[in-house]
Amino acid sequence: MPRRGSWPAPKRPNAAARALRSRSSRLIGCLFSDLENPLYTRLFNALQDKWAEEGFVTLITASSEKLDREVRAIRTFAERGLDAIVIAPGNQDDPELLKLLEDFPAPIFIVDRDMETEADRVLFDHAESIQEAVQHLVHLGHRRILPVFSQLATRPGLLRHAAFDAAMAAAGLEVPEKVMPVTPNSSVFAEVKAVLASPDRPTALLVQGSVVLSSVLNAIANAGLRVPEDVSLIAVGDSPMAEEHVPPITALRLEREILIDRVSAQVLGRIRGDRGPAQTSHIRYRLVDRGSCFDLR
C-alpha cells in the first residue's frame, strides 16, 4: 500500500537491517585535527546539514593532532563500515596512518594535506595568499614583517613559512631571524610582547589562528600599542574574532562556501559510484581589507 496524504511518514525502517543488506551504513566520518578551529567546525556543521538531507549521518572525531587518536579513529571508521570519510589529520606523513588509508574500504577525501595516497582532495592556496598578504604590506611601505604561523608539520604551516620567506626575498627584505614558536603550549602573548618591545620591532604581523590572534591583540594592547597606527595586522584565516574586533582585522578568508560545496558534492558522487581517477582541486583565500594595515608611505 503506497502511503497517501502527507502524514509524517510513520515508517521507521531499521537502520541496521538496511545497512546489513544494502552494504551501506549511510554514515560519513570526519577526522579533523582540531575542533577549536572555526573552519573545521563550520565545515563539519555544513557537511552534516547537507548530508542529512541525503539521509546520511555525519560523525566527527577531533584528534588534537595525536597520532594514536587518528589511527584509532580510522580503524573505527573502517570497522563501522562508513560509506566515506573526510580527513584533515595532524600527521600527514605517518606510515601507519597511510597504510590504513591505503586499505580503507571506502572513498577518502583529504582536506588540505599532502599525503601520499590515492584519494580525492582539496588544497588551499597558502602560497599565493601569503604572497598576496606580504605584497599588500610591502606596498604600504612595511619592511619588518613578522609571521606568527603554526609550527606543525602539515601542509598549511609548511607552505606558509616557505611562501613567506619567498615573498620577503622577492621584495628584497630580510626574514626575521626569530620565528615565533606557535605550539599548543607556547605563550604567544609573552613572545609577541617581547618582540614589540624591541627598538626595531616589526611594523606588521601576519597572524594565524583565532586563539593566537586573541593573544596577539592582547599583547599589542598590553604593550601600549595600537592597531593599525603602531602595528599592522593581517589575520591568516578569517574568524568572528577578526571580523568583530574593534578595529576589525584585515584577513585572508578562505572561500568556505566553495570548499563546502565541493567536498559535499564530491563525496556524495563517490558514494553514488563515481569511479573516475582521484581528483585534486584548489580553494583560494581572498584578502578582505578591513583597514588594519597602516600606510607607512
Place this chain on the structure above:
Amino acid sequence: MPRRGSWPAPKRPNAAARALRSRSSRLIGCLFSDLENPLYTRLFNALQDKWAEEGFVTLITASSEKLDREVRAIRTFAERGLDAIVIAPGNQDDPELLKLLEDFPAPIFIVDRDMETEADRVLFDHAESIQEAVQHLVHLGHRRILPVFSQLATRPGLLRHAAFDAAMAAAGLEVPEKVMPVTPNSSVFAEVKAVLASPDRPTALLVQGSVVLSSVLNAIANAGLRVPEDVSLIAVGDSPMAEEHVPPITALRLEREILIDRVSAQVLGRIRGDRGPAQTSHIRYRLVDRGSCFDLR
C-alpha cells in the same frame, strides 16, 4: 580455530549485522546547543574517548539553538537506534521536542536543562555560584555590578539572572536598570563600551561566555580602562581565554571532571541495563580567584 600469536586481530565483525542481531547500535548521540561553547566541546571529546574504550561510537549534532535542527536530530537518533543520548538543547520547553523525548526508545541524559520528562540529569549550581561571585565583589566594596549573561530561555540564563537579582537585593544593592542584550547578533562591544562611558559606570562585570568575554575585554581596553584597576571582572564559566589573558581573569569554573565522570558512567550504566528511577545530580562551580577583581575598600 582460535587465533594464536598476537597479530593484530584481523577479525572485524560486521557492525551492521551485530547491531541488527543484538538490537544495539553501539552508538551514543550528543545534542548540544552550540559547538563553540568550550564546555560542550570538551565534554564531547571526553565522552567520545571514554565511550570509545567501551566500543561505542559517539555522535554529535550542534543545533545552534534552532528548534527544527533539534527535532530532526532527535528523530535521526531514534531512527538510527542509538543506545543512548545526551542532550543540552536550546529549547527546553517545546512540546514537540518533549513529546519526541517521551517516546524516545533509549535512555536519555539531560545536561543542565529544566525539562519535563523522565530522564537522568545533571544540573549546574548557577544560583549558588552567581551568589558567591556577587558576594565576592560586594565584600571587595563593589556596589555597581553589571551582569552580561545570555538571554536565552534555558536554565543557565534564567537561573543566573534570578540569582543575580536575589544576591544584589540581599546585599541591599540596586540591580542595574539596563540589561545587556546578549544574543547571537548583538554587539556586546558597543553596548559595554557605552555603559563604561557613563559617569556612574559599573565597577565590576560578570561575563558569561568566552566570545562575549573577548568582546568585553576589547571594549574595556578600547575605552582606555584597565582590568582590574578600573573595571573588575569575573568570567562566568572558565575558558582558555580567561585563563590565558593578561591579566588572567577570575572565573567561575565548573567541576568539569566530575561532570564527565558522572555522565559517562551513568549513561553506560543505563545502557547496561540499570532500571532504577531517573537520577538527578548537581555539579558545582568553583570561584577561581586570579586577581581580576579590585579591592575598593
Place this chain on the structure above:
DNA sequence: CTGAAAGCGCTAACAT
C-alpha cells in the same frame, strides 16, 4: 511490472 523468497553476518537461544 508486481510479488515472493533468499540471504546479508552476526548473536542468542536452544540442543546436545
Place this chain on the structure above:
DNA sequence: ATGTTAGCGCTTTCAG
C-alpha cells in the same frame, strides 16, 4: 560446556 540453528528486518533478486 560446546556446537548448532534460527532469525534480526531489510533489500535485492528472481520468478511469475
